[in-house]
Every structure is written in structure tokens, then in C-alpha cells.
Amino acid sequence: MRQISAAYNRTIKELLRERAALFWTIAWPIIWVIIGSFSFTGGAPQEVIPYIKGSITISMMVFALMIAGMSNLPVSIAGDRADGLLAKLISMPIKPYKDFIGRISAVISLSLLAAALVIVIGVALGARFPGTGAHILQAIGFIFLVICASAGVGLIAGTLIKNLHGAIMTGVGIAVVTSAISGLFAPYEFLPVPLQSFARIYPVSSAQASIVYLLAGPDMVAYNPLTFGQVTLTIVLSIMLLLAGTVLYSRLGWKLE
Amino acid sequence: MFAIHVENLTKAYNSQRVLDGVNLDVPEGEFYALMGPNGSGKTTLASIIAAVKTQDSGIVEVYGKKPTQAKGLIGYVPQENFSSPKLSGRENLVYFATLLGYSRSQANQLATQMLEKVELCEEADKRVAKYSGGMRKRLEVATALFPGIKVLILDEPTTGLDPGARRSFFGMMQEVTDRRATIILITHIGSDAELASRVGLIDNGRIISEGTPDELKRKHVVEDVITVETAVKSDSVLSVLKDHSIDGKVAESEAGYKIYSRNGDKVLADVVRSLDQAGHKVMRIEMAPPTLEDVFFRLTEKQLREVTG
Structure with a gap:
């Protein structure tokens, strides 16, 4: 446990003291909640605006979770490899999986903090979530899937991309580009048909659609993401990404040859 | 053990x-x-x-x-x-x-x-x-x-x-x-x-x-080591020094050059004269005790550190 807590404490302190990480994970989603709440609700009926704001808030919450896994995690891994820290850790009697658990727990903590702040700001700006307690619990399950998928991508990028700046650019690039083409930044119905298919398959966007469906209402989503097939696909792909990232990291992440 | x-x-x-x-x-x-x-x-x-x-x-x-x-x-x-x-x-x-x-x-x-x-x-x-x-x-x-x-x-x-x-x-x-x-x-x-x-x-x-x-x-550097610092470093200086060093071997250091000789006192004077005749100003020249870098150079003819300038 001490090795896990050591890795956790170190990673969380570094993340909280890294301005770029705080900007992309917390400030950027909050900025878009504020912009979206005022820009994307013009012309909508008054009674619907709180739920549109709720939908925007959820999208940005998912983006915060995504960027934490896809950008902060590879930066943490690649940064340690670029410095001599990985060599130092390998020379010590510590188990790689404990470092991994501590590190990823810290990234998840930051992402949940960011998500909570986004929700608070969204609610303060008038977002409303008509979901029941059961819906909230199901939504938490989909949040967990977003974290799994994002962490998986982050582990893959951090393991394969040795260069620190390359890891930063790749993580942010994947997060921003996939957000743009999968309906996080723009409504699903405005996407071209091929990208609508991508949005249904990509586990982050399909989980996001599920959370919006549950918490902001079915009218806020252009398709039903809670069909058995769709939910199964989301769960399987999220877990597969996390497993792939974990296996890759455990096999190659602690090798310097 | x-x-x-x-x-x-x-x-x-x-x-x-x-x-x-x-x-x-x-x-x-x-x-x-x-x-x-x-x-x-x-x-x-x-x-x-x-x-x-x-x-x-x-x-x-x-x-x-x-x-x-x-x-x-x-x-x-x-x-x-x-x-x-x-x-x-x-x-x-x-x-x-x-x-x-x-x-x-x-x-x-x-x-x-x-x-x-x-x-x-x-x-x-x-x-x-x-x-x-x-x-x-x-x-x-x-x-x-x-x-x-x-x-x-x-x-x-x-x-x-x-x-x-x-x-x-x-x-x-x-x-x-x-x-x-x-x-x-x-x-x-x-x-x-x-x-x-x-x-x-x-x-x-x-x-x-x-x-x-x-x-x-003691084992590898049996010669006198002479360090030479000239106003400029050039191929011409190198050429003069090679004529005075054992086997023509000259090592570069940050301060200048090092040559090796079995008769350091005589060679020291000869080096100053030769460099002067070739138009090169000698800033400093002295016999120095051998260093481990000299040992490495004598064994391998390689320098331990890259020298710039």
C-alpha cells in the first residue's frame, strides 16, 4: 500500500502544480460550459434551456474526464521515462503494478475533481438534470466507462510515444479531434452520417450520449444509446481499451532496452 | 565474496x-x-x-x-x-x-x-x-x-x-x-x-x-607531458607540435594541446622556438604531471571528452 500511496501522492501533487494540466482538464471544459450555456441556447424555448445547458455540462464533464486520461496520463509516463526516474524506479525493489495503480488513481482523482467542478458551474449557470436516483447511478456507471476508455488510450500513448512533447501533443490531439468528430462539441444530428456511426461506436461519445439520455432526458439525444446492443458495445470497447493499455504498459512501459 | x-x-x-x-x-x-x-x-x-x-x-x-x-x-x-x-x-x-x-x-x-x-x-x-x-x-x-x-x-x-x-x-x-x-x-x-x-x-x-x-x-605514461597553450588553435600549430611529440601524437584539451616526450626540458625549448618561427604566439607552456586522461590517450589515442573551440 505504501508504494501505491507514494505514487499517488507524487502524481497528484505534480498534476495539481502543472498549469497546462489544470488548464486542459479543468479550465477548458468550464470555459466551454460558460460559452455553450450562453451561445448555444439562443432561440430555444425557455422550458427546454435548462436541459440544453445540462446536456452541454455533461459533454464538457466527459471532455474533462477524457483529457485527464488521454493527456495527463501519457505525460506522466513519458515524462518519467525522459527524466531518469524510470531507470531509478526500475533499480529499486518496487513492483511496477503498484506504481501503475498509484499513478492512475491520481489521474482519476483529478478527472473526478474536474468533473465535479464542471457540474457545479453548469448547475450555477442554470443546468438541470431531471434524472432519478436510478438514472444517476447508471450515469455513474457510464462515467466509469469513460474513465476506462480514456485511461486505456492514455496508457497506449504513454507507452508507445517515448518523447514527452510527442506524448502531450498526441494525447491532446486525440482528445480534441475525437471530441469534435464524435458529437461532444456539436450536436449528433449535425454530424455527417459516417461520423454519426463513429459517434455510436466510439465508447467515449456513446457513454456521453448515455449519460445525457439518463440525466438530461431523451429529447437531448438524437438516438437511443441505451439499447442492449449499444450498451454492450460501449462496455466491451471501454474495457478492451483499458486492458490493451494495461497489458502494453506492463510489458513495455517498464523496459528501457 | x-x-x-x-x-x-x-x-x-x-x-x-x-x-x-x-x-x-x-x-x-x-x-x-x-x-x-x-x-x-x-x-x-x-x-x-x-x-x-x-x-x-x-x-x-x-x-x-x-x-x-x-x-x-x-x-x-x-x-x-x-x-x-x-x-x-x-x-x-x-x-x-x-x-x-x-x-x-x-x-x-x-x-x-x-x-x-x-x-x-x-x-x-x-x-x-x-x-x-x-x-x-x-x-x-x-x-x-x-x-x-x-x-x-x-x-x-x-x-x-x-x-x-x-x-x-x-x-x-x-x-x-x-x-x-x-x-x-x-x-x-x-x-x-x-x-x-x-x-x-x-x-x-x-x-x-x-x-x-x-x-x-606509471605503467602507461612513461614520458614527460608538456601542455601548450597558443593564442589560436589551428592545423598549422598541430603540425608543428606533431613533429615534437613521440609517435606524432598530440592530444587536445580545453586549454590547448598536450605532447609527450622523453626529454621534456629540451623539447620544451624546441617547441617554443618552432612555434615562434611558424608565427604562432605561445601563451603558456609547461611540463605537467600525467593525468588519467593522458593514460587513456596513450592507450587508445582517443580523448575522453570532446573539445570545442
């Missing part, structure tokens, strides 16, 4: 042999320097002893155990800075102590002790990003001085430090290390290796000579 035993060690990267049958025995308590130029295999050898990399063939033992089983005995300080710049010195040490299994309070106590040892108490709570290069390296050495560490492996610990900071660093090392600790110093700086009780010269993946610094100098 030796603290470190290496036998017929080989290692290759992409069919390029980096270590080619290395043999090395270091008794407990010895300060051993492994000196060689970049690409000679010394860092790879240190990495294998520290269990960071594995060999292709051969035996490596630390106190009779494989390096992977002896990690608790090894304090490894890699060449690159590994302390987190976003954490303070104390936080860095607490991190490494906790990784080794100490409780939070024990780790804090240990960190305070280590900071006192390496004279960083006043800067303990400042972020490492604000440390000088020497301070940061002292902090990183402190992570390798925790109780139970018997073998200290330092890979180029003084890279980037000015001569004053280097002297200060080794002064600190003398004070903080347990007399029973075995120290392996990896370096390409001859003056750093001079401090060791025994030096191994490594080139092309092989240890080419071993002994105390004085033994190596």
Missing part, C-alpha cells in the same frame, strides 16, 4: 556490441571509478549492475546475488536528473522513502536526516525547479543513501557542474558515505576518477586497464 562480481559480460544493441566480455571484481568498501569516453559501454555496464537492464550473456552478482534480487542493496543515481522539479526536496525524499516501505512519519524523519547529510536543510521546502545543478544532484544522491544501501552507483554525477561544484560534491560524498559502502563512479572526467582508490579504463565495451591512479600513470 566481492561486493560486485562481473564475469564475461556481453551486451549488444541491434547487433552492435556494447559490452564485449567485461570482467570486474570490486571488493566491499572500495571506491572504484570506471572511466571511458561516450559510447564506451560504461553506462550500460552500470545499468546492468543496477538491474535496470539485462545482459545478453555473462554473470553479474551483487553480494553474491543477481542484481534483480539485490535491489535493496543498490543505490543507483542515473545520469539524468530524476527528482521531480514540481516537488520540494523534502517531498522528493519522502516519496522515495515511502516507495521503500517506510511509513509516512519514518519517511519524514529519514528525509530530514538525509537533507542534513547533504547540506540541503535550508532549501528542503523549496521546489527542486529552483535548485542549482549541484544542489539537485546532491538531493538525488541522498535518495541512494537510505539505510541498508551497500552499493552506490553514480553515473556521471558531475556532468554540467563547474569545477568548484564538482569539488564540493566529492567533499560531500566523502563525509556522507559509510566507510563500508562500495562506490562505483562512472565518469569521463579524469580529475573525478583520480579520487577513486582504483580505476578501470573502458573502451569499446572492454576494460583495457585497471589499477590505482598512480599505477596506471
Whole structure:
């Protein structure tokens, strides 16, 4: 446990003291909640605006979770490899999986903090979530899937991309580009048909659609993401990404040859 | 039992042999320097002893155990800075102590002790990003001085430090290390290796000579060493000096050049005359005692450090 807590404490302190990480994970989603709440609700009926704001808030919450896994995690891994820290850790009697658990727990903590702040700001700006307690619990399950998928991508990028700046650019690039083409930044119905298919398959966007469906209402989503097939696909792909990232990291992440 | 035993060690990267049958025995308590130029295999050898990399063939033992089983005995300080710049010195040490299994309070106590040892108490709570290069390296050495560490492996610990900071660093090392600790110093700086009780010269993946610094100098540099500093460095100066050096061999240093002669007094005067006749101004010329860098040059005709300018 001490090795896990050591890795956790170190990673969380570094993340909280890294301005770029705080900007992309917390400030950027909050900025878009504020912009979206005022820009994307013009012309909508008054009674619907709180739920549109709720939908925007959820999208940005998912983006915060995504960027934490896809950008902060590879930066943490690649940064340690670029410095001599990985060599130092390998020379010590510590188990790689404990470092991994501590590190990823810290990234998840930051992402949940960011998500909570986004929700608070969204609610303060008038977002409303008509979901029941059961819906909230199901939504938490989909949040967990977003974290799994994002962490998986982050582990893959951090393991394969040795260069620190390359890891930063790749993580942010994947997060921003996939957000743009999968309906996080723009409504699903405005996407071209091929990208609508991508949005249904990509586990982050399909989980996001599920959370919006549950918490902001079915009218806020252009398709039903809670069909058995769709939910199964989301769960399987999220877990597969996390497993792939974990296996890759455990096999190659602690090798310097 | 030796603290470190290496036998017929080989290692290759992409069919390029980096270590080619290395043999090395270091008794407990010895300060051993492994000196060689970049690409000679010394860092790879240190990495294998520290269990960071594995060999292709051969035996490596630390106190009779494989390096992977002896990690608790090894304090490894890699060449690159590994302390987190976003954490303070104390936080860095607490991190490494906790990784080794100490409780939070024990780790804090240990960190305070280590900071006192390496004279960083006043800067303990400042972020490492604000440390000088020497301070940061002292902090990183402190992570390798925790109780139970018997073998200290330092890979180029003084890279980037000015001569004053280097002297200060080794002064600190003398004070903080347990007399029973075995120290392996990896370096390409001859003056750093001079401090060791025994030096191994490594080139092309092989240890080419071993002994105390004085033994190596007596054995391999039997000539007088003359250092020459001219107003400018040029091929013309080099050409003049080659005519006066044994076998035409001239080594470059940051200060100028070094030539080797069996009759230093006579050659010194001849060199000044020849350079003057060729139109080159001599800033300084003197006979100097041989250094380990001279030993390495005489053995391999290679210089340990790239010289610019």
C-alpha cells in the first residue's frame, strides 16, 4: 500500500502544480460550459434551456474526464521515462503494478475533481438534470466507462510515444479531434452520417450520449444509446481499451532496452 | 565474496556490441571509478549492475546475488536528473522513502536526516525547479543513501557542474558515505576518477586497464607531458607540435594541446622556438604531471571528452 500511496501522492501533487494540466482538464471544459450555456441556447424555448445547458455540462464533464486520461496520463509516463526516474524506479525493489495503480488513481482523482467542478458551474449557470436516483447511478456507471476508455488510450500513448512533447501533443490531439468528430462539441444530428456511426461506436461519445439520455432526458439525444446492443458495445470497447493499455504498459512501459 | 562480481559480460544493441566480455571484481568498501569516453559501454555496464537492464550473456552478482534480487542493496543515481522539479526536496525524499516501505512519519524523519547529510536543510521546502545543478544532484544522491544501501552507483554525477561544484560534491560524498559502502563512479572526467582508490579504463565495451591512479600513470605514461597553450588553435600549430611529440601524437584539451616526450626540458625549448618561427604566439607552456586522461590517450589515442573551440 505504501508504494501505491507514494505514487499517488507524487502524481497528484505534480498534476495539481502543472498549469497546462489544470488548464486542459479543468479550465477548458468550464470555459466551454460558460460559452455553450450562453451561445448555444439562443432561440430555444425557455422550458427546454435548462436541459440544453445540462446536456452541454455533461459533454464538457466527459471532455474533462477524457483529457485527464488521454493527456495527463501519457505525460506522466513519458515524462518519467525522459527524466531518469524510470531507470531509478526500475533499480529499486518496487513492483511496477503498484506504481501503475498509484499513478492512475491520481489521474482519476483529478478527472473526478474536474468533473465535479464542471457540474457545479453548469448547475450555477442554470443546468438541470431531471434524472432519478436510478438514472444517476447508471450515469455513474457510464462515467466509469469513460474513465476506462480514456485511461486505456492514455496508457497506449504513454507507452508507445517515448518523447514527452510527442506524448502531450498526441494525447491532446486525440482528445480534441475525437471530441469534435464524435458529437461532444456539436450536436449528433449535425454530424455527417459516417461520423454519426463513429459517434455510436466510439465508447467515449456513446457513454456521453448515455449519460445525457439518463440525466438530461431523451429529447437531448438524437438516438437511443441505451439499447442492449449499444450498451454492450460501449462496455466491451471501454474495457478492451483499458486492458490493451494495461497489458502494453506492463510489458513495455517498464523496459528501457 | 566481492561486493560486485562481473564475469564475461556481453551486451549488444541491434547487433552492435556494447559490452564485449567485461570482467570486474570490486571488493566491499572500495571506491572504484570506471572511466571511458561516450559510447564506451560504461553506462550500460552500470545499468546492468543496477538491474535496470539485462545482459545478453555473462554473470553479474551483487553480494553474491543477481542484481534483480539485490535491489535493496543498490543505490543507483542515473545520469539524468530524476527528482521531480514540481516537488520540494523534502517531498522528493519522502516519496522515495515511502516507495521503500517506510511509513509516512519514518519517511519524514529519514528525509530530514538525509537533507542534513547533504547540506540541503535550508532549501528542503523549496521546489527542486529552483535548485542549482549541484544542489539537485546532491538531493538525488541522498535518495541512494537510505539505510541498508551497500552499493552506490553514480553515473556521471558531475556532468554540467563547474569545477568548484564538482569539488564540493566529492567533499560531500566523502563525509556522507559509510566507510563500508562500495562506490562505483562512472565518469569521463579524469580529475573525478583520480579520487577513486582504483580505476578501470573502458573502451569499446572492454576494460583495457585497471589499477590505482598512480599505477596506471606509471605503467602507461612513461614520458614527460608538456601542455601548450597558443593564442589560436589551428592545423598549422598541430603540425608543428606533431613533429615534437613521440609517435606524432598530440592530444587536445580545453586549454590547448598536450605532447609527450622523453626529454621534456629540451623539447620544451624546441617547441617554443618552432612555434615562434611558424608565427604562432605561445601563451603558456609547461611540463605537467600525467593525468588519467593522458593514460587513456596513450592507450587508445582517443580523448575522453570532446573539445570545442
